[in-house]
Amino acid sequence: MRINSLQLFQFRNYKELNISLHPEIIVLYGTNGAGKTNILESIYVGTIGKSHRTNDTSDMLLFNADEAGIVVNFEKKDTPQKVNIKLFRQGPKDIRLNDTKISQKELIGTLNTVIFCPEDLQLIKGSPSGRRRFLDMEISQTSATYYHQLLQYNRLLQQRNTLLKEYRGKQNIPLAEWDIQLADMAAFIVKKRMESLKKINLLIDLMNRKLTGGLENLTIGYEQPYGKDNHLVYTKEAFYDLLQESLPQDRHRMTTSVGPHRDDLRFFSDSIDLKRFGSQGQQRTAVLSLKLSELEFIKSEVGEYPVLLLDDVLSELDEARRNNLLQFIHKRIQTVITTTDIHDFENLQGVQFIQCQEGQVHYGKP
Numbered sequence: 178m179r180i181n182s183l184q185l186f187q188f189r190n191y192k193e194l195n196i197s198l199h200p201e202i203i204v205l206y207g208t209n210g211a212g213k214t215n216i217l218e219s220i221y222v223g224t225i226g227k228s229h230r231t232n233d234t235s236d237m238l239l240f241n242a243d244e245a246g247i248v249v250n251f252e253k254k255d256t257p258q259k260v261n262i263k264l265f266r267q268g269p270k271d272i273r274l275n276d277t278k279i280s281q282k283e284l285i286g287t288l289n290t291v292i293f294c295p296e297d298l299q300l301i302k303g304s305p306s307g308r309r310r311f312l313d314m315e316i317s318q319t320s321a322t323y324y325h326q327l328l329q330y331n332r333l334l335q336q337r338n339t340l341l342k343e344y345r346g347k348q349n350i351p352l353a354e355w356d357i358q359l360a361d362m363a364a365f366i367v368k369k370r371m372e373s374l375k376k377i378n379l380l381i382d383l384m385n386r387k388l389t390g391g392l393e394n395l396t397i398g399y400e401q402p403y404g405k406d407n408h409l410v411y412t413k414e415a416f417y418d419l420l421q422e423s424l425p426q427d428r429h430r431m432t433t434s435v436g437p438h439r440d441d442l443r444f445f446s447d448s449i450d451l452k453r454f455g456s457q458g459q460q461r462t463a464v465l466s467l468k469l470s471e472l473e474f475i476k477s478e479v480g481e482y483p484v485l486l487l488d489d490v491l492s493e494l495d496e497a498r499r500n501n502l503l504q505f506i507h508k509r510i511q512t513v514i515t516t517t518d519i520h521d522f523e524n525l526q527g528v529q530f531i532q533c534q535e536g537q538v539h540y541g542k543p
C-alpha cells in the first residue's frame with residue numbers, strides 16, 4: 178500500500194492543499210498548531226470515513242466553510258486507486274472510490290492504514306471501549322463482513338435498550354425476536370475476535386521479543402465480565418440463554434449486560450497483568466508491539482503492509498524503542514510521521530521532509 182498524493186479542500190486549517198508523498202518515510206514538521214495532525218487525520222478519514230479524534234464531521238470543515246474535500250491517490254497491490262470524500266456541515270458525506278459512489282461501509286478496507294498517536298499509549302490503562310474499538314477497527318479493515326455485522330449488532334442493541342426503557346415496570350416485554358438475532362450476531366463477532374486475537378497473539382509476541390530482545394512474553398487475553406468460571410461465551414445458544422438469564426437485571430438497569438459490547442482485552446507480560454502491575458515503560462512497549470503486530474496482521478490478511486501514520490509518538494519513546502521502530506519500518510512500510518523536531522530524522526535515509534506552516538506546506542528542510 179502506498180499513498181502517492183493527497184489533496185485537501187477546506188479541511189481544518191487547509192484552504193487548499195496538494196502534496197505528493199514519497200514512497201518511504203515522510204516527515205511532516207512544524208510548530209504546535211501548524212496543521213501536522215490535520216494531515217494525518219485527513220488520511221485516516223480516507224481509510225474509515227471518519228476522524229480518529231472527533232465524532233462531529235463539522236469540526237473538520239474549515240471555519241465558516243460549508244463543505245470540505247479529501248482526495249487520496251494511492252496504489253493497492255500496484256493498482257492505482259482514488260478515494261474522494263466530501264464532508265458537509267449539513268447532510269451526509271459523499272464517498273467515492275474511483276469516481277463511483279460508495280457507502281462508508283464499503284470504504285473500510287480499501288485504503289489500509291494504521292495510526293499510532295499519543296492517546297494510544299493509554300490503550301492498556303484506559304477504558305475497555307478504547308481496546309474494543311482498537312480490535313474492531315483492526316478486524317474491520319480486513320473483513321467487510323465483520324464491520325457490517327458489528328454495525329447491525331450495535332443497531333439492534335440500541336433498539337433492545339430502548340425497549341427496555343419503554344417497558345420499564347411493565348410485563349411481557351417483546352424481546353424474543355431481538356434476542357435471537359442479537360445472540361446470533363454476538364456469536365459471530367466474538368468468534369471472529371477470538372480467531373483474530375489468536376493470530377495477533379502470535380504476532381505481538383514476536384514483535385515484543387524483537388523490541389525487548391527476547392526477554393518478555395507478551396499475550397493478550399479476551400475477557401467477558403459476564404463469563405462464568407473463565408469460560409468464554411461464543412455460541413449463539415449460550416448468548417441467547419445468558420440474555421434470558423440476565424433479563425431481570427437488564428430490565429432493572431434498562432441496558433443489556435451481556436454481549437461483545439461489554440468484552441475487554443487484557444495484556445499480560447509473563448503472566449503479569451500490565452494494566453494493574455506494568456510499569457509505564459512496559460505498557461509503552463506493549464502498545465508499540467501491538468501496533469507493529471497490527472501492521473503484520475493487516476499484511477497477512479490483505480497481502481501487503483498498510484501505510485503507517487505516526488502522530489508525534491516517536492518523541493514519547495526512548496531512543497532504543499524509537500530505533501527499533503524505525504528499523505522495522507525502514508524500506509518496508511510507507512510511513513507518515515509528524516514531529517516538531519526534525520533532529521531525530523536527519524541521519525535517516527529515504528526521508529521526505531515537508532514543513533507545515535499556517536495552512537501551507539513547503540518541501541525540504543528549513
Ligand SMILES: Nc1ncnc2c1ncn2[C@@H]1O[C@H](COP(=O)(O)OP(=O)(O)OP(=O)(O)O)[C@@H](O)[C@H]1O
Nearest residue numbers: 189190209210211212213214215236237238239240
Ligand atoms: N475546523 C478548523 N478550521 C480551521 N482551523 C482549524 C480547524 N480545526 C483546527 N484548526 C486549526 O488547526 C490547528 C491544529 O492543527 P493540528 O492539530 O494539525 O496541529 P499540529 O501541527 O499537529 O500541532 P501539535 O504539534 O501541537 O500537535 C490549530 O491551529 C487549529 O486552530
Ligand SMILES: [Mg+2]
Nearest residue numbers: 213214489515
Ligand atoms: Mg499534532
